[in-house]
Amino acid sequence: MRLGALLLAPLAFLACSTVAIPVAWAEKPECRARRELLDLGNPLEVARAAVAEHKELRIVAMGSSSTQGYGATNPTFSYPAQLKMKLDAALPGIAVHVVNKGVGGQDAEEMTARMRSDVTPSHAQLVIWQVGTNSAIRRYPLDKFADRLRAGIDIGKSIGAEFVLMNLQYVPAIVALPDEEEYARVMADVAREKKTGLFKRFEIMRSWYDDGMPYANFVTNDGLHLNDFGQKCIGQLLSLAILNAVRPPQLTSEPKPK
Amino acid sequence: MHGSVPSSVLAPGRDIRLDLFRGLALWFIFIDHVPENVLSWATVRNYGFSDATEIFVYISGYTAVIAYARMMVREGWFRAAARIYRRVWQLYVAHILLFVAFTAQIAWVSTARGMPALIEEMQLLGLGQNPFRAILEAAMLKFRPVNLDVLPLYIMLLAGFPFILPLVVRWPKSVIVGSVLLYAVSCRFDWNLPGYPEPKVWFFNPFAWQVIFYVGAAMAVLAPELVWFDRWRWPISIAAGLYLVFAGFIALSWHYNWLERQVPELLARYLYPIDKTNVDVLRIVHFFAIAWFVRLLVPRDAAFLKSPLLLPIRRCGEHSLQVFCVGTFLALSAQVVDSVFEDSVVAQIIVTIVGLGIMCGVAYGAHWFRKDARPEAFT
Numbered sequence: 001m002r003l004g005a006l007l008l009a010p011l012a013f014l015a016c017s018t019v020a021i022p023v024a025w026a027e028k029p030e031c032r033a034r035r036e037l038l039d040l041g042n043p044l045e046v047a048r049a050a051v052a053e054h055k056e057l058r059i060v061a062m063g064s065s066s067t068q069g070y071g072a073t074n075p076t077f078s079y080p081a082q083l084k085m086k087l088d089a090a091l092p093g094i095a096v097h098v099v100n101k102g103v104g105g106q107d108a109e110e111m112t113a114r115m116r117s118d119v120t121p122s123h124a125q126l127v128i129w130q131v132g133t134n135s136a137i138r139r140y141p142l143d144k145f146a147d148r149l150r151a152g153i154d155i156g157k158s159i160g161a162e163f164v165l166m167n168l169q170y171v172p173a174i175v176a177l178p179d180e181e182e183y184a185r186v187m188a189d190v191a192r193e194k195k196t197g198l199f200k201r202f203e204i205m206r207s208w209y210d211d212g213m214p215y216a217n218f219v220t221n222d223g224l225h226l227n228d229f230g231q232k233c234i235g236q237l238l239s240l241a242i243l244n245a246v247r248p249p250q251l252t253s254e255p256k257p258k
Numbered sequence: 259m260h261g262s263v264p265s266s267v268l269a270p271g272r273d274i275r276l277d278l279f280r281g282l283a284l285w286f287i288f289i290d291h292v293p294e295n296v297l298s299w300a301t302v303r304n305y306g307f308s309d310a311t312e313i314f315v316y317i318s319g320y321t322a323v324i325a326y327a328r329m330m331v332r333e334g335w336f337r338a339a340a341r342i343y344r345r346v347w348q349l350y351v352a353h354i355l356l357f358v359a360f361t362a363q364i365a366w367v368s369t370a371r372g373m374p375a376l377i378e379e380m381q382l383l384g385l386g387q388n389p390f391r392a393i394l395e396a397a398m399l400k401f402r403p404v405n406l407d408v409l410p411l412y413i414m415l416l417a418g419f420p421f422i423l424p425l426v427v428r429w430p431k432s433v434i435v436g437s438v439l440l441y442a443v444s445c446r447f448d449w450n451l452p453g454y455p456e457p458k459v460w461f462f463n464p465f466a467w468q469v470i471f472y473v474g475a476a477m478a479v480l481a482p483e484l485v486w487f488d489r490w491r492w493p494i495s496i497a498a499g500l501y502l503v504f505a506g507f508i509a510l511s512w513h514y515n516w517l518e519r520q521v522p523e524l525l526a527r528y529l530y531p532i533d534k535t536n537v538d539v540l541r542i543v544h545f546f547a548i549a550w551f552v553r554l555l556v557p558r559d560a561a562f563l564k565s566p567l568l569l570p571i572r573r574c575g576e577h578s579l580q581v582f583c584v585g586t587f588l589a590l591s592a593q594v595v596d597s598v599f600e601d602s603v604v605a606q607i608i609v610t611i612v613g614l615g616i617m618c619g620v621a622y623g624a625h626w627f628r629k630d631a632r633p634e635a636f637t
Contacts, residue, residue: 028601068458073293074404103457105448172512173530176523209515216512221303222538223512224531228293 029217031233033204038237040197044245046162050125051246056095057087060119060161062111063130066169066234067102071225078102080128082235083242090243097122107134108145112152120159127156128199128238130166133174136183145183149190157194164197164242165190169230170205172215172223197245199238205230263427266482267327274563274572275556276324280317281575281621284582286310288617289610291405291589292596296603297610302548304513306505307532311408311462312470312545318412319474322419327427327479339420346416349579353409356583357396360406360590361385367594395454402453402461405586411462414451415471422472430476437472440465445536459535466536470545484553495554498547505544573621577628584620588613 051057061067061080069078076082084098101118103110108131119127129152135145153163167187174180184202191198208218215223218230226234286301287310303309322342330338385392385403395401399410426433443449444465451460477484487494508529511517532538556563563572574581592609599605 073291104459171530172518172521172526176526176530178523178527212515214513214515215518216304219512220534221307221309221509221512222531222534223526223529 029208029213029229029233031229031236033207033237037200037204037207038241038244040164040199040241040245041191042195042197044126044162044164044197044242046160047126047242048246051091051094055093057091057097057126057246058122058124059083059096059098059126059128060122060124061098061100061102061128061130062115062118063102063128063166064106064111064134065102065104065225066133066166066231067100067128067130068104069100069102069231070104071220071222072228072231074228077228077231077235079130079231079235079238082232083128083239086236086239087243090239091247099124102130105134107138107140108132108148108152109135109140112148112155115152115155116159119156119161124156124161126164126242127161128164128166129153129156130201132168132183132187136168136174136177136180142179142182142186146186146190149187150194153190153194153196162196163194164199164238166199166238167202169224169226170202170209171219171225174224197241199241201234204234204237263327263331264479264482267323267427267479268331273324273558275552275558275560276317276321277572277575278563278568279313279552279575280321280578281571281573281581283310283313283317284574284578284585284617285571285614287314287408287582288585288589288613291586292592292606292610292613294601295592295596295606295610297607304509306502306509306544306548307538308541308545308548311534312537312541314408315411315415315467315470316474316545316549318415319471320478322416322471323423323426323475323478326419326423330423330427335420335424338423342416342420342423346413349409349413349416352579352583353399353406353413354397356409356586357402357406359587360403363587363590392454398454400452400454405589407461408586409582410460411464411467414464415468418468419475422475426472426475427479430479434473434476437469437476441469441537450535461535463536469542470537491554494550498550501543501547502551505540505547570618570621573625574617577621577624580624581617581621585613585617588616 047057059080061083065071067078067080069075069081072078076085078100080098080100080102084096087094087096087098099122101114103114111129111131131149132145149165156163165187167184168174168180180202188198190196205218209215218227218233219225220227286303289295289301290298290303290310292298298304301310302313326338326342329341392401399413402410422433444463449465450463451465453459453461507517508521511521529540532540534541562568592613595609596602596605
C-alpha cells in the first residue's frame with residue numbers, strides 16, 4: 001500500500017510534466033508593447049541636446065529593488081544594465097553612462113532624501129525614477145506621495161537633470177492592493193504637471209497579462225519582483241522609449257517593438 | 259556528556275533517506291538554475307511555495323547533528339567544534355574555487371567563443387570596473403555573482419553550529435523556540451548581512467534561513483518523539499494535504515490567467531509577496547507539509563530506498579559538496595549552450611540530462627575515491 005502510494009507520486013509528477021511541458025513550450029513569452037504605451041508624453045530636451053551636441057548621455061537609474069535587479073538570476077538582466085547595452089548598440093559614437101542607484105525596499109520619501117547626493121556626482125542629464133511600488137505597499141498617503149515626487153523632481157532639475165518616471169509593476173502583490181491605480185494616476189498627474197517623461201510600466205505589463213501572458217513568464221515566485229524575462233523586456237522597451245525621445249530627428253527610424 | 263545525548267542521535271547506521279532527498283534537492287537546484295528550463299516542471303518549484311533550497315538547508319541541519327553529535331560524545335566538544343570548522347573551511351575553499359571557475363568560464367566563453375555580449379555582462383557584474391575590489395569582496399563572501407548564494411549561507415549556518423550543538427542535543431525544543439524568535443525579530447527589523455556592490459544584502463538572509471537549518475537539527479534529536487504526532491495522523495494529514503492543494507492552486511495560477519482570476523483579491527493581498535530572501539512563513543509551512551508526508555510515506559527502512567534506480571540520486575546526496583559545485587558551474591554552461599540553440603526545448607532537455615549525468619559521474623568518482631575511507635562521514 002505504501003509502496004503503491006510511492007509509485008503513484010512519481011507517476012503523478014510525470015503526468016503533470018507531460019501536460020505542462022507542451023504548455024511551457026507554447027507559452028514562450030514575446031517582448032512587446034503597443035506604440036502608444038511607449039510614448040513618454042514629454043520630450044527629453046536636455047538628454048537630446050546632450051546626445052546631439054556633447055556626444056554623451058549620462059543616466060542615473062534611481063529606484064528600489066526593480067532597479068537593483070532583485071529577482072533576476074543575473075544582475076546584467078536588470079533594466080539599467082539592459083538600458084546601457086541597448087543604448088550603446090543603438091547610439092554608436094555616443095558615450096552612454098548608466099549609474100545604478102537602486103536600493104531595495106525604499107519608497108518615494110527615502111529616494112527624495114538621497115536624490116541630491118546620488119545624482120550630483122554623475123552630472124546626469126537624465127534620471128530614470130522607478131518609484132511608487134513600495135509607497136503603494138506601505139499605503140503612503142497619496143497627497144504626500146505626490147509632494148515627495150514633486151520635491152524629488154525639483155531637486156533633480158535644480159542640478160540639471162530631467163526625468164522619466166517609471167511607475168509601478170503589474171504583478172499579483174500590487175494588483176491585489178485596493179488603490180494601486182491611484183498611485184499610477186498620481187504619477188501621471190505629476191509627470192504632466194512637471195513636464196517629465198512617464199514610462200508606463202504598469203500599463204505595459206497589464207497589456208501583457210490581458211494578452212494572455214501568464215504571470216509566471218514575467219514575475220518571480222514571490223509575486224512581486226520581475227524575473228529575467230520581465231527585467232530584460234522592461235529594459236528593452238524603456239530603451240526604445242528613450243531612443244525615440246533623444247535620437248536626432250534625421251536618425252529616427254521606425255521603432256520596431258516586436 | 260554521553261548521558262545527556264539521546265540515543266536516537268547516536269544510533270548506528272546511515273539514514274539513507276537523507277542522501278536520497280539531498281541528492282534530489284541538488285538535482286532540482288541544478289535544473290532550476292538553468293533559466294527558463296522546461297524541465298523545472300519536474301521540480302517542486304512549480305507546484306507550491308517552497309523549493310529545493312528548503313530541502314537542502316533542512317537536511318544540512320539534520321545531518322550536521324547526526325555527524326557531529328557522535329563526534330562530540332566520543333571525542334569531546336572541542337574536537338567536534340574543530341571538525342566543524344574544518345568543514346566550514348572546506349566549504350569556503352569550495353566556494354572560492356567555484357567563484358574562480360565560474361568567472362573563468364564567463365571569461366573563456368566571451369573571448370574564445372566570441373560572445374562579446376558576455377564580456378559586457380562580466381563588466382557589469384562588477385568585475386570590470388574594479389576587479390581588485392570585487393575579488394576582495396568575493397573573499398569576504400559579500401560579492402556573489404549569479405547563483406553563488408547557497409554556499410555562503412551554508413558556511414554562515416555551520417559557523418554558528420558548534421555553539422548550538424551542545425544545546426540542541428539537550429534542549430531541542432528550546433532551540434526551536436530560540437530559532438523561531440530570531441527569525442521573527444530579524445524579519446521585523448530587517449536584519450541581514452551586507453553584500454556587494456552596496457547596498458545589496460544577502461539573497462538568502464542567514465538570520466531568517468537559520469530557522470530551517472536549526473529546526474532540521476532539532477528534528478534529528480526529536481525524531482523518536484515525533485510518534486507523539488501520530489495520534490493525530492489523520493487531522494494533520496488532511497490539514498497538510500489541503501494546504502498543499504491550496505499552494506499548488508496558487509502556484510499553477512501563475513501559469514494560467516483564468517485560474518489566476520479565481521484568486522480573491524483579499525486573499526492575494528495577504529498572500530503576496532511570498533518572500534524568498536527571508537523565507538516567508540507560507541514557504542516554511544509548505545515545506546513542513548511536504549516533510550510530514552515524506553515522514554509518513556518513506557520510513558527509514560523502506561525497501562525501495564535501496565533500489566538501484568535511486569542509487570545515482572543517493573550518490574549525489576552522499577557527495578553533496580562536490581556535486582553542488584559542479585552543478586552550479588554546469589548550470590552556467592547549460593545557459594550558454596541553450597542560448598546558442600536559442601533556448602530550443604530539445605536543447606534544454608538534452609543539456610539538462612547531460613548535466614545531471616556529469617553530476618552523477620562526479621558523485622560516483624568521489625565515491626570510488628572514498629570507498630575505503632570513513633563510510634559514515636557526511637554533512
